[in-house]
Amino acid sequence: MKRWNEISMNRTACRLGACIAMVALTLAVKPAQAQVKVDPRLPEYTPVEGISGTIKSVGSDTLNNLMTLWAEGFRAMYPNVQIEIEGKGSSTAPPALIEGTATFGPMSRAMKNQELDDFEKKYGYKPTALKTSIDMLAVYVNKDNPVKGMTLSEVDAIFSKSRKKGHKEDITTWGQVGLEGDWASLPISLYGRNAASGTYGYFKEHVLGKGDYKDSVKEQPGSSAVVQGVASDKGGIGYSGIGYKTADVKAVALAREAGEEFVAAVPENAYTGEYPLARYLLIYVNAKPNTDLDPLQREFIRYVFSRQGQQDVVKDGYFPVPAEVANASLEAVGLN
Amino acid sequence: MSGTPDARRERSRSRVSLFAQGEPMLWLTGGGLAVALAMIAGLLLLVLVKGVTTLWPMPLEQFAQRDGTTLMGEVTREEQYAPEDNSTEKTARRRLLRTGNFDLTGEHFQWVADSEIQEASRPEWGAVVERTSWGRFYGVPSAFLLSGKVVSEKPEEIWALYNQHHGHVRARAAERRDLETHEVGRINRKLENSRLALRKVERRYGDSSPEYAAAQGECEAVGDSMREDYDRIRKAIDEINTENAAYQVRLRTADGTEQLLNLADIVRAYPANRLTLAGKVRVYFSRWVEFLTAPPREANSEGGVFPAIFGTVVMTLLMSLAVVPLGVMAALYLREYAKGGAIVSAVRISINNLAGVPSIVFGVFGLGFFCYLMGAGMDQWLFSAALPNPTFGKGGILWASLTLALLTLPVVIVATEEALSAVPNSMREGSYACGAGKWQTIKRIVLPRAMPGIMTGMILAMARGAGEVAPLMLVGAVKLAPELPVDGVAPFLHAQRSFMHLGFHIYDLGFQSQNSEAAKPMVFTTTLLLIALIFVLNIVAVRLRTRLRRKFVTGAF
Numbered sequence: 001m002k003r004w005n006e007i008s009m010n011r012t013a014c015r016l017g018a019c020i021a022m023v024a025l026t027l028a029v030k031p032a033q034a035q036v037k038v039d040p041r042l043p044e045y046t047p048v049e050g051i052s053g054t055i056k057s058v059g060s061d062t063l064n065n066l067m068t069l070w071a072e073g074f075r076a077m078y079p080n081v082q083i084e085i086e087g088k089g090s091s092t093a094p095p096a097l098i099e100g101t102a103t104f105g106p107m108s109r110a111m112k113n114q115e116l117d118d119f120e121k122k123y124g125y126k127p128t129a130l131k132t133s134i135d136m137l138a139v140y141v142n143k144d145n146p147v148k149g150m151t152l153s154e155v156d157a158i159f160s161k162s163r164k165k166g167h168k169e170d171i172t173t174w175g176q177v178g179l180e181g182d183w184a185s186l187p188i189s190l191y192g193r194n195a196a197s198g199t200y201g202y203f204k205e206h207v208l209g210k211g212d213y214k215d216s217v218k219e220q221p222g223s224s225a226v227v228q229g230v231a232s233d234k235g236g237i238g239y240s241g242i243g244y245k246t247a248d249v250k251a252v253a254l255a256r257e258a259g260e261e262f263v264a265a266v267p268e269n270a271y272t273g274e275y276p277l278a279r280y281l282l283i284y285v286n287a288k289p290n291t292d293l294d295p296l297q298r299e300f301i302r303y304v305f306s307r308q309g310q311q312d313v314v315k316d317g318y319f320p321v322p323a324e325v326a327n328a329s330l331e332a333v334g335l336n
Numbered sequence: 337m338s339g340t341p342d343a344r345r346e347r348s349r350s351r352v353s354l355f356a357q358g359e360p361m362l363w364l365t366g367g368g369l370a371v372a373l374a375m376i377a378g379l380l381l382l383v384l385v386k387g388v389t390t391l392w393p394m395p396l397e398q399f400a401q402r403d404g405t406t407l408m409g410e411v412t413r414e415e416q417y418a419p420e421d422n423s424t425e426k427t428a429r430r431r432l433l434r435t436g437n438f439d440l441t442g443e444h445f446q447w448v449a450d451s452e453i454q455e456a457s458r459p460e461w462g463a464v465v466e467r468t469s470w471g472r473f474y475g476v477p478s479a480f481l482l483s484g485k486v487v488s489e490k491p492e493e494i495w496a497l498y499n500q501h502h503g504h505v506r507a508r509a510a511e512r513r514d515l516e517t518h519e520v521g522r523i524n525r526k527l528e529n530s531r532l533a534l535r536k537v538e539r540r541y542g543d544s545s546p547e548y549a550a551a552q553g554e555c556e557a558v559g560d561s562m563r564e565d566y567d568r569i570r571k572a573i574d575e576i577n578t579e580n581a582a583y584q585v586r587l588r589t590a591d592g593t594e595q596l597l598n599l600a601d602i603v604r605a606y607p608a609n610r611l612t613l614a615g616k617v618r619v620y621f622s623r624w625v626e627f628l629t630a631p632p633r634e635a636n637s638e639g640g641v642f643p644a645i646f647g648t649v650v651m652t653l654l655m656s657l658a659v660v661p662l663g664v665m666a667a668l669y670l671r672e673y674a675k676g677g678a679i680v681s682a683v684r685i686s687i688n689n690l691a692g693v694p695s696i697v698f699g700v701f702g703l704g705f706f707c708y709l710m711g712a713g714m715d716q717w718l719f720s721a722a723l724p725n726p727t728f729g730k731g732g733i734l735w736a737s738l739t740l741a742l743l744t745l746p747v748v749i750v751a752t753e754e755a756l757s758a759v760p761n762s763m764r765e766g767s768y769a770c771g772a773g774k775w776q777t778i779k780r781i782v783l784p785r786a787m788p789g790i791m792t793g794m795i796l797a798m799a800r801g802a803g804e805v806a807p808l809m810l811v812g813a814v815k816l817a818p819e820l821p822v823d824g825v826a827p828f829l830h831a832q833r834s835f836m837h838l839g840f841h842i843y844d845l846g847f848q849s850q851n852s853e854a855a856k857p858m859v860f861t862t863t864l865l866l867i868a869l870i871f872v873l874n875i876v877a878v879r880l881r882t883r884l885r886r887k888f889v890t891g892a893f
Binding site for chain 2: 035036049050051052053054056061064065066068069071072077078079080081082083084085086087088099100101102143144220221222223224225227228243244246247248295315316317
């Protein structure tokens with residue numbers, strides 16, 4: 001259990017790549033415009049009797065719609081289970097879990113050490129993270145923007161005033177990332193999330209190298225608001241989960257280093273781990289070691305990692321986890 | 337520069353006389369009113385037009401593009417843009433096509449530039465299919481299947497068969513839903529209760545005590561007796577499922593893919609390009625009925641908003657129940673009993689200041705005081721068996737109502753005080769002169785005459801409370817809570833449940849929806865609904881006030 005929490009996110013990305021590479025082979029390579037398939041080795045969910053009660057989920061806004069879809073699917077089988085979902089940002093999950101006001105804490109970033117310690121102080125053990133699905137944090141630009149791709153250090157120089165990735169100059173116009181004509185002099189207008197968001201934290205850690213955001217970033221209350229902001233602003237750029245993509249925006253292909261090939265934000269690249277900003281979307285639960293989970297919690301977790309649950313992941317625009325990852329998560333809470 | 341002193345004096349005198357006549361002020365105040373009216377009318381008109389047109393069925397367009405792909409869908413909006421390569425034209429038009437079929441393509445919408453279109457058509461039999469999951473499906477019906485066998489491949493016949501069977505299939509699906517909710521629900525509740533009873537015994541006596549063993553035996557007995565029931569209901573549900581699964585319709589999408597859809601998964605389907613005006617009106621109203629009466633589907637992007645309407649109304653009523661008695665009592669004391677002085681003045685000033693506190697502060701207070709302190713305390717005391725799952729120790733409709741009651745308390749107190757002070761002292765004195773006591777005077781003379789004013793306070797409080805969202809996000813309004821706070825299961829009012837709220841639903845649709853393009857028009861429809869709801873609540877209260885006024889104020893001086 002400990003292991004899952006302590007691996008750094010970089011290593012998570014590597015593990016993600018290594019572990020999924022084999023699965024990627026089994027997933028038929030699809031033409032560009034096709035839906036992702038769920039791993040057929042995942043079990044079909046069959047309802048059991050005697051499940052009733054209330055589930056309360058507090059946490060990530062990135063996972064908000066996904067939690068709702070799971071709740072709807074779960075309730076279709078257990079109609080008198082009450083499910084309440086609140087998604088105001090990943091940072092709201094740890095306090096809710098610690099206070100005991102939530103049964104599940106969906107988060108789009110891993111818990112910080114401070115948060116883990118606070119939890120441990122109250123309960124004597126650490127919360128368990130379940131890897132429920134895969135997201136690509138996409139950098140969106142307006143649909144008309146002709147930019148081919150960007151390196152992470154360029155994105156850093158666009159969003160950050162500290163430029164920890166070492167780009168030589170501050171980037172404020174589109175001409176500085178190689179656009180020509182009218183675009184060259186167009187100023188870049190920044191959209192981002194508010195500080196409660198896990199996406200904000202993830203982006204800060206992995207793109208900005210823990211540097212500071214520029215003051216000119218327009219902080220939005222939701223992932224969808226970022227996309228809508230970019231959609232209506234010709235010079236706009238913003239970051240958000242891949243599930244929120246609309247026809248009005250384009251996800252920019254990214255490269256880790258200058259000179260490397262740009263990697264597009266398409267499912268194959270998430271599974272191979274080539275896309276630099278692929279991450280697991282997590283659900284934290286308060287699972288006391290060596291004790292059975294509450295039946296309601298147990299069944300919900302089983303549903304999430306079933307074929308139906310992962311189908312909901314696809315429905316929300318994210319990518320389902322392969323059976324290996326699902327089994328590892330189930331084992332972490334003593335299921336399977 | 338501007339002439340002789342005489343001329344200047346002349347001009348200034350004429351200005352003075354103009355002000356004295358009041359003409360410029362007339363224009364100024366009138367202008368202020370006009371601007372205010374224009375803004376309100378503009379806002380209402382925007383909401384009304386966008387809200388009313390959202391659910392109207394659009395024709396189905398098919399575009400064959402130059403790159404060989406063919407798209408079919410509904411045009412949702414269009415815009416002018418500056419094309420990149422062909423410099424012959426300065427601007428060109430492109431249209432946003434709702435292409436649906438998300439399960440096949442992974443896209444909900446696509447932009448289509450006019451220059452890319454090779455051939456545009458409106459397929460005669462093109463169908464819009466609204467499904468229970470995965471959103472809309474667009475295609476041309478190619479076959480109707482019964483138990484896997486093709487019955488017909490002609491579009492007319494397929495539609496006839498669809499219309500013939502769809503109602504029955506949906507009715508059976510509703511019956512299944514009913515079985516699941518009520519029958520299986522009843523069993524699950526019993527099992528959960530016996531499990532909680534066991535937990536209680538375990539907590540009190542420990543798990544090695546004889547009491548625990550007895551309770552465990554009881555729990556298992558309940559489980560066994562329920563199992564039979566459960567199996568019987570499961571069988572009935574399975575039968576319905578198999579029966580419904582027999583009815584299928586096959587559609588061909590614009591790019592030629594064939595897709596089988598179960599009739600049971602179809603909410604509504606219509607041949608968009610063959611609809612007469614009457615047919616369109618029918619679809620329009622059927623969508624409105626669904627919007628008003630059904631629970632939401634697909635992470636709130638489809639289906640209805642009934643739980644949100646219900647939650648808003650129940651919360652507003654609970655809030656009024658809490659705030660009106662409290663506010664009236666406070667105002668009565670302040671106006672009728674308290675002797676004027678520094679303390680009363682200070683209290684009055686504090687109440688007025690309270691009205692200026694940002695609503696989110698009340699939300700934070702509600703969360704800390706009601707949910708975390710009182711709620712958690714109640715959980716420890718009354719619902720300890722359900723822990724760690726909180727019962728009252730989280731946001732809920734009771735806490736939300738109380739928080740809003742605090743928020744609207746100043747409104748009620750101030751309005752009531754105004755109403756009380758408007759009752760002439762001569763009436764009170766007359767009452768005392770007849771030998772009535774203080775409370776008798778208040779009850780018989782003062783309160784009835786102040787009632788219309790108190791009702792005004794209540795109306796203002798309700799309007800404020802129903803439209804408030806920020807504090808609710810902290811104390812109980814959630815994205816999804818299909819269980820209503822009031823239902824047919826004892827104890828009928830479930831004050832601990834979180835609820836959906838129209839105002840929060842608007843925020844959710846606008847800023848958090850995954851398929852934001854499809855959700856945007858629903859923002860207007862939901863806003864329209866919220867405005868209508870507050871309007872209705874106000875009208876009811878105003879009618880009540882008029883009746884009271886007629887009852888008590890006749891025979892006034």
